Amino acid sequence: MTETVRTWASSPWVLAPAALVLWVGVFLIVKTIVIGAMRRVAARTRWTWDDVFVRALSTPLLITILASGLLVFGRILPLEPEWDRAFDVLLTFSIALALVLFVDRAARATLERVSEGSPVLQGARGLIQAGIRGLIVGIGLLIFLDSIGISITPILASLGVGSLAVALALQDTLANFFAGIHILIEEPIALGSFIRLSTGEEGVVTDIGWRTTRLRNGANNVVVIPNTKITSGILINYNLPHPPLAAELAVIAGFDADVDQVRRIALDEARNCEGVLPLPEPAIFFNPGVMLTHLQFTLVFHVSEFNKRAPMQSEVRLRIYRRLRAEGVPLPVVSADMRILTTD
Numbered sequence: 001m002t003e004t005v006r007t008w009a010s011s012p013w014v015l016a017p018a019a020l021v022l023w024v025g026v027f028l029i030v031k032t033i034v035i036g037a038m039r040r041v042a043a044r045t046r047w048t049w050d051d052v053f054v055r056a057l058s059t060p061l062l063i064t065i066l067a068s069g070l071l072v073f074g075r076i077l078p079l080e081p082e083w084d085r086a087f088d089v090l091l092t093f094s095i096a097l098a099l100v101l102f103v104d105r106a107a108r109a110t111l112e113r114v115s116e117g118s119p120v121l122q123g124a125r126g127l128i129q130a131g132i133r134g135l136i137v138g139i140g141l142l143i144f145l146d147s148i149g150i151s152i153t154p155i156l157a158s159l160g161v162g163s164l165a166v167a168l169a170l171q172d173t174l175a176n177f178f179a180g181i182h183i184l185i186e187e188p189i190a191l192g193s194f195i196r197l198s199t200g201e202e203g204v205v206t207d208i209g210w211r212t213t214r215l216r217n218g219a220n221n222v223v224v225i226p227n228t229k230i231t232s233g234i235l236i237n238y239n240l241p242h243p244p245l246a247a248e249l250a251v252i253a254g255f256d257a258d259v260d261q262v263r264r265i266a267l268d269e270a271r272n273c274e275g276v277l278p279l280p281e282p283a284i285f286f287n288p289g290v291m292l293t294h295l296q297f298t299l300v301f302h303v304s305e306f307n308k309r310a311p312m313q314s315e316v317r318l319r320i321y322r323r324l325r326a327e328g329v330p331l332p333v334v335s336a337d338m339r340i341l342t343t344d
Contacts, residue, residue: 180213
């Protein structure tokens, strides 16, 4: 009975599962201890990249431990050479997969941290992440094929010819893709910017994608614009160099009006209007030349963003008009033949 138990215990079909369980169990315990210690150290440091490294390392280590355990399992069993080769390929694939996952997670976490301070990167994060992930997976696949003895030279040659054909077929899509990268690097626009294209489209930038840029116009509709229209056309970014911008307003009074009174009224109403920025202070200028029918001034004040310019121009215009009427300032009137006349 003892000899039977000893023979059974020394059987490769018993030793292999036992070795697999022992191998995986020991290394999982070591992994838990090491990763836990690294997390505690990372939590005490101000350096943020160690947190990225620890989070990216956990799953790849698990895959490597399981794959190495299966390799030990296969080495103990009396398998045919082709099965040994299969376990070697499995280990190679697992290591390549672990490296791809580690680099992908590290790159994604790095991109998240870098994009925190950049609205443009936040809008284009999907574009960058997709490109980086495709590059990482492609390199990982080539490394795996080369590791198991498959020549990648014909694959690279085929990829070159195929890439040319794809580039010709998808030239518009690729043009928009690289235009998106151009927008990301040069930053002519950013999320939240109010822009106007030379073709007439205008609105607030809500998303910068890998192929298109989306604007929300004044009617609260979404305008989808190919990225090449952004980079190849002329556009005005009203948020550059800074969001506050000047608004101009024509102030007209009768020829007999008191110039100082008109200036005082216009400046008072602009300064006291909610929504007009106190700095730079509102200013008023007398237009060059004196017209025989009326006096004309240009009032300049500043608002916080482009969307508020038209409403604030209307509000200040109404306030000035009511004040001029209330204080009896002569105003110009238009005759039937559209000539400007003055009122006393």
